[in-house]
Amino acid sequence: MARSEINRSGEMEVFVCVVERGGFSAAARVCRMTPSAVSKLVTRLEARLGARLVNRSTRAFQLTPEGCAFYERATRILADIADAERGVGAGEQPVGRIRLNTSASYATHILSPILPEFLDLYPGVTLDLVQTDMVVDLLAERTDVAVRAGPLKSSSLVARKLGDTALVIAAAPSYLARLGEPKTLEDLEQHNRLGFGYVRTVDGWPMRKGAETVIIPAVGRVQASDGEALRRLALNGVGLARLAAFTVHEDLAAGRLVRVLEHLNPGDREAFHAIYIGQGGPLPSRVRALLDFLAEKGPVA
Missing domain, CATH: 3.40.190.10 (Periplasmic binding protein-like II)
Known part of the structure; x- marks a missing residue:
């Protein structure tokens, strides 16, 4: 087929529909084609590109790495085409x-x-x-x-x-009433330091120690997969947490949480x-x- 006879944008639209609908049959209904026609179109596309885009089986539909790359580029090309068309008559409204x-x-x-x-x-x-x-x-x-x-x-x-945002160590008043408020880095050894359950770039709490900044491990009895979970744990009196200031601003203002060891905060921002x-x-x-x-x-x- 000559290059001028290939409707590339049409092929992309069908392929993107196949990916986003999760299969040939679902895409066929949206594109008003038969499943066989959709399958043949994708097969022709693969032959022209020289790469398998989709792994087919009776039970599963899975993109290959080449299919993922083509899908990402195709969606952006189609979006650019749509933007260009809208720019003529609709002021490029997203x-x-x-x-x-x-x-x-x-x-x-x-x-x-x-x-x-x-x-x-x-x-x-x-x-x-x-x-x-x-x-x-x-x-x-x-x-x-x-x-x-x-x-x-x-x-x-x-x-x-x-x-960016500042970071603060905070705890609930109920937790501090039970275990006391830490005043020094050594006091942290007696406290439950809530941390993340995955490796971060800085795996611990930066703290001032004289003229230096040291990293205190967030070693506690509870870890969580996200900062909002750590905030809720701190609110419920489970332990100390080092959190982004914007997440606890209202809690601090309302007294639900209290800043801890602020005099040892190195002032780093995230x-x-x-x-x-x-x-x-x-x-x-x-x-x-x-x-x-x-x-x-x-x-x-």
């Missing part, structure tokens, strides 16, 4: 779905309060929100943007700083970044709109 992966703490204390404003500004955009503190594969998880805290590892991904695939290339307008909005409203506490 539309479409954004899959955002972030921590429970960021989603609860930063995103949720500002989300109504974003949705009002961009009525054509829908948001698919996934909450986890663990690092995810953006391509495998079909994620447009991930918001993460802490130092960034070098990678092929693009990062945009959204802001940066938040939006991470996305793109390597500096053009982004769909809906993703650009979200990034600009989050940067304007970024965590500062």
